[in-house]
Every structure is written in C-alpha cells, then in structure tokens.
Amino acid sequence: MGRNTRKRRSPLATKVVAGAAALAVGGGGLVWANFYASAHESGSSHHRTRSAGAQVATIQCPDVGQKLRNVPRGARSGVDKELARLDEQITEAYARLASTRQAQSGDSGYVQNAILGPLKSKRTAALDRIGTNIRRVGGNAPDGLGRFAECRGMGADQPGGGNGDNGDGDNGQDGGQDNGQGQDGGQNGGQGQDDNGNGVAGPVADDFIDINDVQPNSRGSQNGLAANGDGGSTGTFTTDCGVNENNLFNSDNLIAAPGVDNGAHHTHDYVGNQDNDAFSSDEDLANAETSCQNQGDKSTYYWPVLRLQDGTEEFDANDQGGGAEGNIGKILKPAQAELRFVGNQQGDVVAMPQFLRIITGDAKSFTNGDANANTAWSCSGFEDRQVTDKYPLCPEGSQVLRTVNFQSCWDGQNTDSANHRDHMAFVQQDGSCPDNFQAIPQLQIKLAYDIPAPTVENGQVQNPYAVDSFPEQLHKPITDHNDFINVMDENLMNEVVDCINRGEDCQ
Template sequence: MGRNTRKRRTPLATKVVAGAAALAVGGGGLVWANFYASAHEENPAHNRTRSAGAEIATIQCPDVGQNLRDVPKGARAGVDQELAKLDKQITEAYARLASTRRDQAGDAGFVQNAILGPLKSKRTAALDRIGINIRRVGGSAPDGLDRFAECKGMVADQPDGGDDGNGQDGQDNGDQNNGDQDNGQNQGDNGNGAAGPFADDFVDINDVRPNSRDLENGLAANGEDGSTGSFTTNCGVNKNNLFNSDNLIVAPGVDNGAHHTHDYVGNQDNDAFSSDEDLAGAETSCQNQGDKSTYYWPVLRLQDGTQEFDAGDLGGGAEGNVGKILKAAQAEIKFVGNQRSDVVAMPRFLRIITGDAKAFTNGVANANSSFSCTGFEDRQVTDKYVLCPEGSQVVRTSNFQSCWDGQNIDSANHRDHVAFVQQDGSCPNGFQAIPQLQVRLVYDVPTPAVENGQVQNPYAVDGFPEQLHKPITDHNDFINVMDDGLMNEVVDCINSGEDCQ
C-alpha cells in the first residue's frame, strides 16, 4: 500500500503511545491518573454510556482556530502555521502523558508541573505569534488571546449526549458492556495503548432506535417543494492508494498538519503544498473528467496488529493510528438540493469541512458524521461505532453544509462561510442554497468481539491522538474543483428534478 507524499519524518521523541503500550503488556496492568473528576461522578446513574475509560486522562485545550473569525487574508498563512504548531504541541504533550503513567501515580502534581505547565508556556508563545501575524498586515488581533493558552486534564468520558449540535436529541444507546468494566486498566490494548477505542465506544446496531437521529434536520436537505434532483459523481475508492497525513484546508503548507492519515478520491494531487492551480491541473479518479474535486476523510483502521506503510510515521503509528487501513468497498458521492428553493452554483475551490476532528475535547457542537449498518440505515449514531450482524456492512455517512455566504471560498475558522439549513429547510439570512454534498462510505469490517468490558480487534477512524479515537470525531473534507460546465450541469439537474450522473 502506498501514498502520494514525501517520506514522513520519524518522531524525535518516543511514539505517542509506546510508553502506555509497554506498560499495558507488562504485569499488573496500568495505573491511570484520575484528575479533574467530572461532575457526573456525584450521580452514578448519569448516562452510563459515558463510563468507558473514565479514569484515562487526555488533554483538553481550547480550539484556537475555531475562535479566530476576522483574520485578514494576508495573515492566514502565518496564522495557519501557528495553529498547526499548537496541534503539534498538544500531540507531544499527550505523548508525554501516555508514557509517564507511573510517574503520575506517584506524584499528584506531576501532570500539572511536568506536562500542562510547559504546554501552557509553549501555547502562550504561539498565541503571541498569531497576534503578531495579524497586526503585521494591519489587522486587529482578538483581545485576550492568552486566555486560550491553558489546557487541562480530561477524564475519558463520552461527550454529553444531550445535543449533537444539529438540533438532534441524544440518546442512551443501551448499557451493553458497561457493568463490569475496569475503565481500560487491564484490557488488551490492541496495539494502541491508552489511545482507544474502548468497549463502550461500540453499540450493537439493534440497540439503536430507528429514526432517532433526524436526518432531515440540518442534514439531508432535499425536499419535495424545492430542488428535488440529484447529481452523482463516481470517483472510485482510492484504487491508487493516495494517503497522507496533511490537511490542505486547515493546515496548508504544513507537513503532517492533520496528525492522522486521510483517504483521497477525486483529485490526484493532494497534499499540504497543493495550490489551487495544482488542483486544477491534476488528474482525477472521477469518471467525469470535469470533476477534479478533492474528497477526503480519515481512514478507517482495523486494530489487528497489521504493520501498515505508516506504522512508524507521524500521522500513523507514531501518533497512535495503528492497524490495517480499510478502504471503502463503496464510496457514494452525491449532490442534492434544498427543501425550499433552487440551488446556485458552488464557486470553484470552495472548501467545506463537516464534522469535527476534535469533537471529543471541543464538545459536540460541530459533530455531524454518523455510523450505521447496511439494512439498518434508518438507525444512525454519531457517538458510537456500530456492531453489525453477519452479512451487514459498516456505513459512514457525512452530509455537508449546503448554504453559502455568497462571497468566500473559505473563512478563518473554515466554517463561517457555509452553514447548515435551518429547521424549516431554508438557509440563514445572507446565505444561499448550494448543492449539498452527501458522502456514504461502505466497509467490509469484521465485527469486533466485545465481552466483559473489553474489545478485541476494534475498528476506528484515524484522529489526533488526544481524541482517543472516539467516533464522535469522524469528519469529512471537500474542495470543489469542478469546471464551470459541469457545475452548471449539476445545478440544472438538481433544480429540474432530474437524477443525473
């Protein structure tokens, strides 16, 4: 299996989870740090689906990028570089956290003094440089940037299931496998040490209530009274094995900016250093050669001990992303319309991210992608991986924002220039409806064995190591590189009620 980018640098420090894994396979299991106990410990009946690994500490830092709204375009390259450094600092701090569990057990102040304190100092310096970059081009840096410097320890609870940020009520998907867990202390580590996933990250699809996630609310925007057509583009399933751990949208010009490996279909020139001109001149895996868009998502891996091509690399095994990469058996990419109105053409090079790679520590406001099983797709769940019955395949679904501000192809936080439809299906004031991208990925995944609070050979999405491979962090990325003729065809098909491909 190959990739389309430079050979990754090996880490200067030990692998992120190496220390934790080494302890896990040693006698006696792990002794975890338990700090910043969550409020729900006062109520042991509170949402038992949040109990997995409750004493496994990770690092929670304010997401600076989501709080930067008015960055001048001339400062964005420098700011993006600093934001990428902030992510790298968190990754390094998590590596330290994962490899010093015994030190933590013997010293109550170890985490604060040896990990979180130094991290705050590094973040303060990066935040100062962000302010300098903004002021250098005549912009006004946000007041009090230093308030984002401090990070804290976080118990490894599931995110609050009350609201997933799209107006959908959360649910308790059952108490399976919760009763006698040891919170990760003595379970097999599947080669991934403290980084998860854990038994409580999985749910039997039969225990998910049908229609419990309203896919019409801010998600699947197609309706009978608006633009009812669709356009399907067939771009294959990454047969060329294009993988890297860059993110051209969030961290342009930064090697390993994603800290996890992406699967690519469509555009064949995808790395952190690709310009719009590079994308426009590239080959495409799409059958319609007018579609040079790039569609990419974190790879799904089976933690079965397989040593992949990136087993020792940053973004791969060196950052806790381990096991066999599972390519989708099907990748269905479709554009649909709006419930209330016609759609307008997307601008070329429009960038959209749906979901949040940091939802476990950020909170679930931007969580969006969901898991299901073939034959059960009226049952969708955002905060669990699904256990499918024999003969059924795992399905990942991402429905993108379908309202555009009419001006910008991107924004400083990569979100403000697009929006989901409102509850009545219309776009917010100042936004106009564009074709909604829907990505449905189907995988042949051996069903993990979950027993006595342990999971063997789990599957999980790649992610930032401190996110513990939580399913809530699944996300999907898109850059529109259709030529004008094809985009106009997409719009015409959708507005006329036709189903085209």
C-alpha cells in the first residue's frame, strides 16, 4: 500500500539505519522477545524467570523541544535539526536497549554504562549546539540546558512524568537513582507483558479496555471539549477531504522537524494537501493539489497511522519510520474522516492566519506524562464513553472512534512558536480564551475505523491494533496526536468564519 513521499534526504536520516536495521525481525520490528531473558529462561513465555537487571522497558528523556520557549526565528531551523537529532539519539539508544537483553540480564550496570551514559554524552553535545545556534543570532540561550542531557530507564507499566511540558528536568532524581535499571517502581515494570509473538514492543494486554468498562462522561471537559456551547458562535463548517485515497504516507513532520527526513520516526496518514513532507515550503503548500472537495482548502491534516499487527508487510516494512523502527503490520485507513470547524462558547471567532500550525496531543506522552495528551478513543454507539490511555475493545458491528479537538485560542500574532505550542491555547473551563488570545474556529477531527476486536486472554493480546509511535513509546494509545496547517484561501476562511458566527451549518 501507498508511497513514502520524499523530495531529498537529510544527512540526519542516515545515521540510525545500521543500528535499527540490525534489529529487523520478520516484518521488520525492533526485537522485544528477549526482554525478560535470563540464564534460567524456560521455553514458555508465561514461565520465564525475570531478572532484576532487565526491568528497563524503555528510555525516558527530558523533552527539550517543549522546554524551549524563546528561540529567535533565525535560530529555529538549526535548533529544530538539533531537536530531531536528540530524537534520533533516543531511537538509537532504544534500539540498543532492545537488542542487548541477554547482556543486561548478566550485568546490573549494563544499561547505565553501555546505553544511558553514552546517550547522555551525545545529548550534551547536541544541547551545546542548540545554545550555539541561539547565541549565533544574538539570542540568549537558556541557562542550564545541560541538565536535560541525562535520561533514565523506565518500566513498561510506568506512566511518564517530570519530563513533560511542565516538568522540572530532575534527571530522574525522583526515586530514579537506580543505575538505569528501573528499580524505582519498575520492579514489576512490564511483568507479564510480552511481544504477542510479533517481535515488537507493544501494545500489550493492559493497553486495551472493554468499552463497557469505561465510565460514561468520565473524560469531562478535558482539553477544549467545552469549546462549543449554546451561546457564542454556534455554527459549524465541515470540509470533506477523503480518507487518504491517494495513499500519501511518510514519516516526516513538517511542523516539528522541518527539513529533516524521517523526523517523526513513525508513519503519518495525510488528507488535504498533497505536497506535505519535511521539505515543503509555505509556497509549496499553497501551490499543491488537495484531496478536499472544496479546492479552496489546501490545508494539511495528518495523524499517525493505525496498524493491525497481523503479519502484513506494508510498503514501509523495511524502512525507517516503518518496520525498521517497530511500526509493523497492515495500515488501516479510516472508514470515515470527519473534519469540522466549530465556534466558541463565549463569542465570535476570528479568521485563522494562513499557514497557522497547530499540534495537539503529544507523541511522547508515555515518557513525558499526560499533560498534553488529547485523543479520545471510543466506539460507535458508545460515544459518551471516552478514554485517552487505552485502546477500546468494541463489540461486533461497532467502529473504533478516534476523536480530537484542537486548541482554538490564538495569540493573534504568530503562526508558530519555538516549541510549536505557545502560540496556541485551549479554551478555559467557561469556554473563553486566556488573556491576549483570540478565539478561532476550532478544528475537530473524528476518525472511524472498521477493526476486528483483538482477543485478550491470559494476559496476552492477539492481533492487536496500535497507533504508530516513536520506538521508545511502545505504541501506547496515550501517544496519539494530530497536526494541522491552515492553507485555506482567504475567501474560504472568511466563509468559514461567517458561517460559524451566523450559527449556520455549512460545508
């Protein structure tokens, strides 16, 4: 299926190939099968002797990109490339972690000495280069960037924290002085969780929940769900851009890693703009074709693909971003993709500027913590039951639903920001925008998938589905995220705003 679109390659993309390619198994996943290997391992995965030295499921690092708030525009290109390099370094370190389980079981200091220590050295150098990029254009580099160099081991069942957007960068000192072995609450980290026989890390049985076991309305008004109410601007504008019939896929991220090939380390599904990769300029986007029925909408809408881990070898089975980085199985296109813009509970909305960029959700929520997590998973017929950190098991005939409501308050000045978040905000509990922010049309995306419910028995999940992720994020559902770049022409954007403010339903 599909194609992996590229204009040209970046030198950053070539460095991880040797490490990750060496881990290819079957369809190309990062090896997980030796996670619990020890000298006393039996033949059955249910009766393995777990080694205390092999409790580290993944690697948790401070998310430097979310901590950089004041990067001069002239430095952002260089800084973004260094941030992408940091992601690449984590990918390489995770690849080593996944391929050295036997060595870890015999050496309690292996993870720290052979993986986390060298990773810290590489991150220190990249952080120094970030400071240099900022100072080169006359900016002031943040003090103490080096404190974000240190990473730690993390168990498979430990939610992240302390390294996210609001984290303090404590380098794992909150009980994490475990020599990298995940002893701080990770003694049972991942215990009983295997690779489901497919050779990759996750998802596991604990990542799924029967939709009947989800409490109705338990998600409340989290992250902008209170945005559209009975007052204010009550109209809607729906744009139909299909479900990626043109098979436009790549593992780039034009917003977070512009100019970097494979900057996402997972594959994205695209609708709307048809010239969207890491090297697309605003001019390229404006001149591109679109899959939207309204040809005035050349916006790009993208999200990580869902895959059914059924052994299918997709077009990217041996590629970076695909199977070589643990994203394996059949790519599942949505059966329906509903893209609509709604109003603000407190008043009128104003036009979005062209080329406004918005990221919602967090691709690193498993290790960062859930501060920016923002996807609601549910099932058709059960829309009042939504969950962020589990994949739903839907009854026969019910579709898996994946819904997200974007930030809808804009700072009135910037189309992007250094951490790609600060120029946008969610509405407050009463539906109003924070001070100095203006309400814009809120993008809501609902994707519906026809997926047979996985079978969960004896702590194992058969034929699971999962969102593509950075390798170290273990395909956790909480890492789902969506991206949007507004490339509507001025006439269409004015039509959207007028429709919403008049309280009409348009398309």
